[in-house]
Each structure stands twice: as structure tokens, then as C-alpha cells.
Amino acid sequence: MARVVILGAGISGHTAALHVRRQLGKQHEVVVVSPNADWNWIPSNIWVGVGRMTTKQVTFPLAPIYRRQKIDFRQAKAVALWPEGDAQNPQGAVDIEYTLPGRTGEHELLRYDYLINATGPKLNFAATPGLGPDGGNSVSVCTAAHAVEAADRLEHVMQKLEQGQRQTLVIGVGHGTCTCEGAAFEYAFNVEHQLRTRGVRDRAEVIYLTNEYELGDFGVGGMTFAQGGFLTSSQLWTESLFREREVKAILRAHVQRVEPGKVFYETLDGAEGSLDFDFAMLLPPFRGQDLQAFDRAGQDISSALFAPNGFLKVDADYSAKPFEQWQASDWPRTYASPNYPNLFGIGIAFAPPHPISRPRKTADGTVISPAPPRTGMPSGIMGRQVAASIADMINKGAPAPTHTASMAEMGAGCIASAGAGLRRGTAASMTMYPVVPDPDKYGPAGRSLTATTGELGLAGHWMKHLLHHMFIYKAKARPGWAFIPE
Amino acid sequence: MPESPPAAPYPGQLVHTEAPVPTRRTIRRRTSLPLQAYRFGAISWKMLQTIRRTHQH
Numbered sequence: 001m002a003r004v005v006i007l008g009a010g011i012s013g014h015t016a017a018l019h020v021r022r023q024l025g026k027q028h029e030v031v032v033v034s035p036n037a038d039w040n041w042i043p044s045n046i047w048v049g050v051g052r053m054t055t056k057q058v059t060f061p062l063a064p065i066y067r068r069q070k071i072d073f074r075q076a077k078a079v080a081l082w083p084e085g086d087a088q089n090p091q092g093a094v095d096i097e098y099t100l101p102g103r104t105g106e107h108e109l110l111r112y113d114y115l116i117n118a119t120g121p122k123l124n125f126a127a128t129p130g131l132g133p134d135g136g137n138s139v140s141v142c143t144a145a146h147a148v149e150a151a152d153r154l155e156h157v158m159q160k161l162e163q164g165q166r167q168t169l170v171i172g173v174g175h176g177t178c179t180c181e182g183a184a185f186e187y188a189f190n191v192e193h194q195l196r197t198r199g200v201r202d203r204a205e206v207i208y209l210t211n212e213y214e215l216g217d218f219g220v221g222g223m224t225f226a227q228g229g230f231l232t233s234s235q236l237w238t239e240s241l242f243r244e245r246e247v248k249a250i251l252r253a254h255v256q257r258v259e260p261g262k263v264f265y266e267t268l269d270g271a272e273g274s275l276d277f278d279f280a281m282l283l284p285p286f287r288g289q290d291l292q293a294f295d296r297a298g299q300d301i302s303s304a305l306f307a308p309n310g311f312l313k314v315d316a317d318y319s320a321k322p323f324e325q326w327q328a329s330d331w332p333r334t335y336a337s338p339n340y341p342n343l344f345g346i347g348i349a350f351a352p353p354h355p356i357s358r359p360r361k362t363a364d365g366t367v368i369s370p371a372p373p374r375t376g377m378p379s380g381i382m383g384r385q386v387a388a389s390i391a392d393m394i395n396k397g398a399p400a401p402t403h404t405a406s407m408a409e410m411g412a413g414c415i416a417s418a419g420a421g422l423r424r425g426t427a428a429s430m431t432m433y434p435v436v437p438d439p440d441k442y443g444p445a446g447r448s449l450t451a452t453t454g455e456l457g458l459a460g461h462w463m464k465h466l467l468h469h470m471f472i473y474k475a476k477a478r479p480g481w482a483f484i485p486e
Numbered sequence: 487m488p489e490s491p492p493a494a495p496y497p498g499q500l501v502h503t504e505a506p507v508p509t510r511r512t513i514r515r516r517t518s519l520p521l522q523a524y525r526f527g528a529i530s531w532k533m534l535q536t537i538r539r540t541h542q543h
Contacts, residue, residue: 239505381540411536426516429529431536451539453532457516459525463533485537 002028002394005094005112007078009034009062011042011376012347013118015383015486018477021071023391030070031110035077035099037061039475040144043376044468046183048147049281050190051155052420055144058468060476069477075100076108078119078289081305083340084296085111092342114390117312117345118383121286124175130258131174131282137258138174138280141187150281154191157279161200167278170263172209174282176254176368180375181210182218184283185238186417191281192245193419193426207275208242208249209265209282211368213360215239215249218414219370221357223432224445225454231445234430237454241418241428250275252360254368255282268360268368286348286371288312304339312345313337316353323358328408328438330354334401335386341400344386347379356436377412378435380486381405408436411451415464418456427460429453 004024006017009032021030038059047053066073080095091111098106123142125132133139139150157167171188173181188208195201216222216234223234242249252268263282264274288310293302307313316332330353337343345351356372374382382405389401411433418426431453437446445452474484508516515521 236505239503240507243503243505244507409540411540413533413536423519424517429532431532433536433539448539451532451536455525455529457525458519458522459529462522462526463529485541 002113003031003111004028004114004116004390004394005031005033005110006116006118007033007094008118008120008347008349009036009039010118010120010347010379012349012379012383013116013120014039014062014475015380016116016118016346016387017066017071018069018481019384019387020390021069022482023387024394026070028394029072031072031074031112032062032066033074033076033078033094033096033110034062035075037063037075037100038144039065041468041472041475042142043183043464045141045144045147046187046190046417047420048144049139049141049150049154049187050194050420051151052190055148058472059144060472065475065477074098074108074110078117078291079107081115081117081291081293081343082109082296083115083293083305083337083343086294086296086298090296092340112342114342114393115344116386116390117291117343117349118347119289119291119349121348122289122310123284124287125284127177127285127287128174128255128257131255132284137260138263138282140283141183141281142283153279154194157204158194158198158200160278161195161203162198164203166203166205168205168207168276170207170209170275170277170280170282172207172250172253172282173211173285174255174258175285176211176366177371178211178283178285179219179371179373180283181212181370182373182414182416184208184210184281185218187281188247189241189245189416189418189426190420192247193421197421197424206247208247209253209255209263209275210249210251211253211370213252213268213357213369215242215251217357217370219355219357219373220432220435221437221446223430223447223452223454224449225452226449231449234454237428241456245418252368254362254366258282266362266366268362270362270364288349288351305337307351309351311351312343312349314345314350316351318351318353321354326354328406328434328436328440331406331408331436333404333406334389335382335405336389336401344390346382346386348374350374350382372436374407376414377486378405378407378410381410384486406436408434408438410435415460415467417461417464420461422462422465423458425458425461426456427464428456429460429463
């Protein structure tokens, strides 16, 4: 009997758990450890954040799904890895601390044969003084609860606008190293759409504050599209939308601190500025969860297992090299730890070898460039492929992972909502292939010009709605779920 | 057609962009039900192609 332990039940961890359970016989055990009782379809949090959806529409309890799927669920957080086992037992283990009401704080040492670290990001609001909803001065849409709070604050601003007061809304990222600019973009345009729907757009100033060098970068270095016989860029395309909807943008910015009603930032050229706001939704930077690692003797080996940002090192090329020497082959393929072949890191939890966008710093050394996104479709694909590898290692005795999922050989579909509504909604529908550019294979654009596309329209909004229902159906492991691709 | 954003009071602001703004016809097309139903099919096809390419590896 083998035991597969999966840390985290987000998109990658939950996908891996369902697939590995499906592929293993009943004699094998699959255990999911997650501090959260509910699963959250995070892409729809932006609609919760503008009051168009409720928490119930984007979350559901995990326990009944896992009970039905014969997956052992522990509502707990991982605090330490023992990949070589401990003095009593050489089998790898993970120390978990329960968050389940009634067992809160209780520890358990969980032995494993295979471990998948899919713990996702730690929302690092602490990186910027005053950032965030918990004791800070801004809101977030990173969790459903955060999005509910954002919607409440937004409604307060809407009411002031309806009373004739002018309001300034700042939406974007709260640190120079943030990722998920796409989510900030979506929220900015959904808010703008709501303002128009409520008839108060003329009294509101909407400002998008970002660490991107250019609009349309989205942390993937931008995209090149072939449209109407011309090559065009995601920059031009995105700028057009900003100009059409009269959303102002502050680019290349690192937020230094957020005070009540005021955000202070510096830009890549060294200039410093501040913005007064009535509403600020600023996403936090991410770092790895607070996990330690120990060898059998109890020596701390965290720095060998994890990158300085706390993400798990996997089979990537982490050697430091300049942007010009970055290669598609730097990116991991199997997501196995180089030191421990039964330990995997997927989704946001794996350490990328470097960003995708060109890295940039101020003269004083402040990094202002997006971290690479690895959410949504790539996360799900990693989960599925790592699950297949582990199943082959258990069922067929494969000596090494049999499936790969390099982001340099993986496409992604991204639907960025720019306003909700079945008749009046809009979304930017983008496909890109591959996610990590490969100029050696695809020329200067770095990506296939036939498979990298973008368009704006109501159809994109329908697609986002369809994906919302489809992926929640899949995550609930309803009949036929395995046929729905990631 | 909206004018270009005015000169910036904020450091780093996107002061001016020459990006084209859509015509009224383009905006209408973006919400035209028959056309968007067709585009929905096209986007679905593109998504499926992206998935197919990814799974070839």
C-alpha cells in the first residue's frame, strides 16, 4: 500500500488529488491536507468583489467531495517537512497542525510515500506597510472573504458617488514584485463597468497602479498577435481598452506603503509619488508558505529545499543568468524535487527559475517587474500530470516521473473579464502558446502566432461564465468530471 | 470618441497613448448577439486547440 499526501486543495492540489485517486487502486491511500474547509474558484472572486456574485457561488465544502471520492481529508496546515524521515522511521513525513474547529493547534506527523506540495502562495501583505484588509488600509480579492469586504467598501463608494461626491478608486498591485496583474486588470474594468451601470462613472476617477513596464505585459512579457494581416501587441490592445474606458494607468510602480486614504509609490525611474484614494484594491506579492524542512538528524535543510522566496525547488535550472540567456529549457518538466524524487511542487508552490517578463530595478535596487503567473490552467495541468506520474510510479514501478508539463510547452487560455452581464458584459479572451516564450522555436515573438490570440467582446464574458460553472462542476467531481480538461 | 488622457499629475502615469480607440461599429459588434454567438464558437475552438497542443507533449 502506498500513501500519497497532497498539501493544499487549490486548483493544482485538488486536481492532483482527484486524478491520483482515480488512477490508484483502493489499497492505496490519498490524503489531502488543507487549512481551508472550502474550495474556492478564485477567478470568479472578482465578481464577488463587485457584488455580482456571493461567496456561496464561488466556494463549496471540500469534506463531502473527498468523502465521496474516498480521499482522506485533514483540515490542517503543513508546518514542516521531514523528507528523510526522522530518528524513529526513515519514511518521509510531514508535520501538520490542525485548523479544524475542535482540533485547532493539534499536531500530527503524517508519513508518506509520495508528497505533492501544492500549498499555493502566502499572501504577503506584510511586504508593504499598510497593505491589505487585515489591519491595513486597502482591500483585496485574493480570497472570497476578502472579495466580500471589497464589495462592501465599493458599495460605500458607489453610494457617495450617487450623492454627488467625487471619488478616486485605485486598483492594481501593492508591491514591485507582484504577480497576477491579470486579476487586477479584471477587477479594474469590472469596477469601471459597475460605475457606468450605476450611472456614476463621470464622478469617479479609476487609476490602475501596476508594476508592469507596459500595459498588456500581464507578467508574461506581453504577447504578439497576428490580426488583420498585421502583427500587433497586447500592449497596443490593452492601451486601447484603457483609452476607450478612460482608465488612467501608473506603470512601473512599486508601492512603498499604504496609509489611510493615501498610497505612496516609487517608479522605475526613481521618481516618488503618492495618490489620494477613496477606495484601493491592491493585490499583495506572493511568497511560499511558512514551511520548514529537516533532515533525519533534525538539522534544518529548508534552504536546500526551498528558494529564498519560500517556494519549493524542483527540476528547473536555477543558475543565475542574464535575461538574454534565459531559455525555455530552464523551466521544470516533472516538478520533482532534485533531492527527493518522491517530493513534488506544483502550482504556485514551485519555485520558477526566473520571471518571464524582463527583470528591472531602480537605481537604488528596488525590483519593479512582475513575477511569473502560474495559476489557473497551468496549475491544473501540472496537477494532472504529476498525478499521472505518481500513479505510474506506484502502479507500474516507473523509476522516474513519466509525465511532463513544462510551461514552455504548455498553452494557456485566459479570459479577463472587463465587465459582467449576460447582454452587456465584456471580456478579453486570450490564448497563448506556449506560456513561457521560446524564441528559438517560434522566432522573435517567442510564441506561435496562430495559437496566440486575443479578442474583446461579449462572447468572452459568456466563456468566462461557462468556465466558472464547468470548473466548479469538475471540482465537485460530478459524473464525467475527468473528461473536462484543465 | 474619448480624447487622449490629459497630461499627468502622477509620476509614471500613462501620459499619452496613440492606441486606436474602437469605432462605434466595433463596439456594437462586440455586443451583437449573432456575431458574438459565432465568436463564442470560435473562442471555444481556439481554447480546444490550445489544450490539444498542450497535451501533445
